[in-house]
Amino acid sequence: MKISELFGNLTFNEKVMREKLSFEVFRRFKATIEQGEPITRNVAECIAHALKEWALENNATHYTHWFQPLTGLTAEKHDAFLQFHDGGTPIERFYATELMQGEPDASSFPSGGTRTTFEARGYTAWDPKSPCFIIEGEMTNTLCIPSVFFSYNGDSLDKKSALIRSTMVLDEAAKELLGVMGYPIPQHVHVTAGAEQEYYLINREMYRQREDLMLTGRTLVGAPPIRGQKLSDHYFGSIPPDVKAFMEEVELELYRLGVPCKTRHNEVAPSQYEIAPVFEEVNIAADHNQLMMMMLKQKAAERGFALLLHEKPFQGLNGSGKHNNWSMSDETGTNYFSPGRNREEFLRFLCFLVAFVNAIHLHGVFIRASVASASNDHRLGGHEAPPSIVSVFVGSALEQVLTDLKNGNFTELTGMEMIKAGLKYVPQIEKDNTDRNRTSPVAFTGNKFEFRAVGSGQPLGFPNTVLNTAVAESMRSLARMIRSEISAGRGQEESTLAALSAMLEQCDRVVFNGNCYSREWKEEAKKRGLSNLRATPEALRSAFGSESEAAFLLEAGVLNQTELGARYEIKVEEYAQRVEIESRTLLKLIRKDIRPALVQQMKDLDYLDWGIRTHYREAVGQLERDSARLVGELEGLREVEGSEKQAQFCYGSILPLMEKIRDSVDFLEEETDRQLWRLPDYDQLLGHR
Ligand code: ADP
Numbered sequence: 057m058k059i060s061e062l063f064g065n066l067t068f069n070e071k072v073m074r075e076k077l078s079f080e081v082f083r084r085f086k087a088t089i090e091q092g093e094p095i096t097r098n099v100a101e102c103i104a105h106a107l108k109e110w111a112l113e114n115n116a117t118h119y120t121h122w123f124q125p126l127t128g129l130t131a132e133k134h135d136a137f138l139q140f141h142d143g144g145t146p147i148e149r150f151y152a153t154e155l156m157q158g159e160p161d162a163s164s165f166p167s168g169g170t171r172t173t174f175e176a177r178g179y180t181a182w183d184p185k186s187p188c189f190i191i192e193g194e195m196t197n198t199l200c201i202p203s204v205f206f207s208y209n210g211d212s213l214d215k216k217s218a219l220i221r222s223t224m225v226l227d228e229a230a231k232e233l234l235g236v237m238g239y240p241i242p243q244h245v246h247v248t249a250g251a252e253q254e255y256y257l258i259n260r261e262m263y264r265q266r267e268d269l270m271l272t273g274r275t276l277v278g279a280p281p282i283r284g285q286k287l288s289d290h291y292f293g294s295i296p297p298d299v300k301a302f303m304e305e306v307e308l309e310l311y312r313l314g315v316p317c318k319t320r321h322n323e324v325a326p327s328q329y330e331i332a333p334v335f336e337e338v339n340i341a342a343d344h345n346q347l348m349m350m351m352l353k354q355k356a357a358e359r360g361f362a363l364l365l366h367e368k369p370f371q372g373l374n375g376s377g378k379h380n381n382w383s384m385s386d387e388t389g390t391n392y393f394s395p396g397r398n399r400e401e402f403l404r405f406l407c408f409l410v411a412f413v414n415a416i417h418l419h420g421v422f423i424r425a426s427v428a429s430a431s432n433d434h435r436l437g438g439h440e441a442p443p444s445i446v447s448v449f450v451g452s453a454l455e456q457v458l459t460d461l462k463n464g465n466f467t468e469l470t471g472m473e474m475i476k477a478g479l480k481y482v483p484q485i486e487k488d489n490t491d492r493n494r495t496s497p498v499a500f501t502g503n504k505f506e507f508r509a510v511g512s513g514q515p516l517g518f519p520n521t522v523l524n525t526a527v528a529e530s531m532r533s534l535a536r537m538i539r540s541e542i543s544a545g546r547g548q549e550e551s552t553l554a555a556l557s558a559m560l561e562q563c564d565r566v567v568f569n570g571n572c573y574s575r576e577w578k579e580e581a582k583k584r585g586l587s588n589l590r591a592t593p594e595a596l597r598s599a600f601g602s603e604s605e606a607a608f609l610l611e612a613g614v615l616n617q618t619e620l621g622a623r624y625e626i627k628v629e630e631y632a633q634r635v636e637i638e639s640r641t642l643l644k645l646i647r648k649d650i651r652p653a654l655v656q657q658m659k660d661l662d663y664l665d666w667g668i669r670t671h672y673r674e675a676v677g678q679l680e681r682d683s684a685r686l687v688g689e690l691e692g693l694r695e696v697e698g699s700e701k702q703a704q705f706c707y708g709s710i711l712p713l714m715e716k717i718r719d720s721v722d723f724l725e726e727e728t729d730r731q732l733w734r735l736p737d738y739d740q741l742l743g744h745r
């Protein structure tokens with residue numbers, strides 16, 4: 057079997073389109089995705105017909121617009137191709153209008169007030185850049201049409217439309233910068249993204265016995281495992297055969313859907329793994345990441361596993377992220393974060409690099425907010441994950457170049473260094489210009505930036521929307537600064553260098569190459585005036601709630617005031633709801649599983665006259681009092697008005713109490729008879745083998 061032969065077999069890709077469409081229609085379609093030419097009715101009719109024929113050949117009976125509402129999942133509503141002729145004869149039909157626009161009337165999605173009930177209709181529209189694909193069912197298949205989702209007024213109701221807007225803004229800005237620097241202007245500058253996807257894979261039976269995992273995605277209680285990740289024997293270890301078989305199947309299915317999987321390996325914690333694709337244009341990468349998460353979940357369930365995409369399913373073990381590798385390139389394949397081969401290219405690289413650093417400096421708050429969620433809060437700032445202070449790592453060689461540049465000296469990186477491994481038969485390896493720094497939330501890794509704060513369960517849409525818009529704004533500023541130097545009579549290169557120096561003067565305090573986990577960095581960051589937004593309610597308020605922080609998104613036209621307000625509202629509300637669900641689940645576990653075990657255990661302990669009896673009873677008493685308090689707090693929550701205040705209440709009152717309860721439960725778990733304790737423990741869940 058050759059992967060190259062089955063790759064994309066379930067997609068309506070260019071190869072199929074070339075075969076199924078007339079040359080003229082295909083040409084017009086290409087002009088649409090490359091030059092943004094509007095699709096005429098005629099062309100749409102031809103594509104719809106060809107698409108239907110292809111779908112029927114592939115056993116599809118239904119089609120759906122497939123979109124990404126603001127919930128973070130994907131949504132679909134299936135319609136059959138089946139229609140009836142005048143005489144009642146059945147026939148499969150698919151009209152251009154059905155391809156181009158859907159009206160799922162999906163009025164129950166959260167819209168953060170964007171839609172009132174009298175204008176509740178939401179519309180989906182085909183995104184021709186992302187290929188249509190087929191999802192296989194047990195008996196028949198479904199044609200999925202990647203789409204954007206918006207309201208009657210044209211407000212964006214999904215994660216994709218704003219992302220697409222931001223790529224257009226970035227395209228313009230990058231070309232403006234290239235123009236001012238005197239470089240040839242390409243047709244398009246696009247963002248490339250490759251998301252390394254981390255996940256936990258555990259035994260499904262165990263999972264089903266943990267209602268906390270099923271309802272909230274994480275373990276709300278659980279004493280530390282005996283072994284955990286202490287021996288570091290899992291990371292990059294050989295993949296267990298049943299897991300490997302799972303990965304192979306996931307990858308094969310994804311290949312057929314045109315998702316370019318590249319890497320698989322064990323991650324740091326036991327039962328933790330990673331899958332990474334080859335990078336693609338961000339719009340497509342965002343869709344493909346959704347397909348990847350969907351396929352991982354589906355195949356895991358089929359093979360007796362449960363897949364966890366929560367950012368911190370197990371306390372004390374590594375969390376899961378989705379390292380978002382990000383770069384810019386054009387249709388010729390030039391990567392603008394590649395240092396280049398000569399002075400000219402290196403200078404161009406520096407312009408893009410400095411614009412990026414400046415964007416992180418100016419919009420660290422919004423970038424932090426773009427990945428804020430109840431679940432990611434447990435990961436960010438933990439000692440194995442990027443901290444909530446947003447800084448940039450560039451490596452020591454580049455930092456020197458930037459410092460020189462700020463002081464008005466242009467130095468080039470001196471040739472690649474070779475690593476001397478001292479092994480005769482091993483080819484020499486080029487030393488990466490960036491030594492690795494795993495502690496930084498945003499790191500330059502040779503020819504791309506890696507934004508590591510994105511959570512494993514989060515869609516790529518919003519974080520990249522924010523990043524694209526921020527970088528676009530910065531590129532514009534740099535272009536303006538260069539232009540004004542030129543109009544003051546300076547030469548091209550001199551102007552560029554002067555502008556870079558001035559921009560670095562403003563932004564280089566966001567560069568930090570040291571250990572971001574250290575306490576010293578927290579203090580240093582404070583001195584540098586960088587914010588440290590630990591929790592979601594605060595991060596969201598600082599970003600969305602501040603006119604000056606949000607202005608760049610409005611000015612770029614990526615989000616309007618309504619759309620911005622809606623996203624804020626939805627995120628805050630979701631935070632409060634998640635914490636509420638967690639606390640209710642915790643109470644349920646206590647009543648249904650934990651308390652019955654404690655009662656039994658106490659009876660047995662009565663026969664003993666040891667100290668443990670007293671400790672045990674005290675812990676049970678404490679747990680009962682705290683649980684009663686939690687019940688009270690939940691009643692209190694219902695009286696808090698407004699989701700912003702509710703979120704704050706959850707953070708300030710409910711979460712700390714849940715932590716306290718957990719401490720008692722975890723102590724009691726360790727002291728209780730295995731036969732009585734109904735919840736599988738951490739060692740069982742992590743299934744060492
Ligand atoms: P590492 O994190 O170890 O450097 P890789 O070099 O394999 O790992 O890259 C990780 C991810 O970065 C992959 O998904 C890869 O496709 C992506 N990537 C590589 N180059 C680029 C680029 N120019 N733009 C966006 N993503 C990229």
Ligand code: MG
Nearest residue numbers: 252379501506
């Ligand atoms: Mg990486």
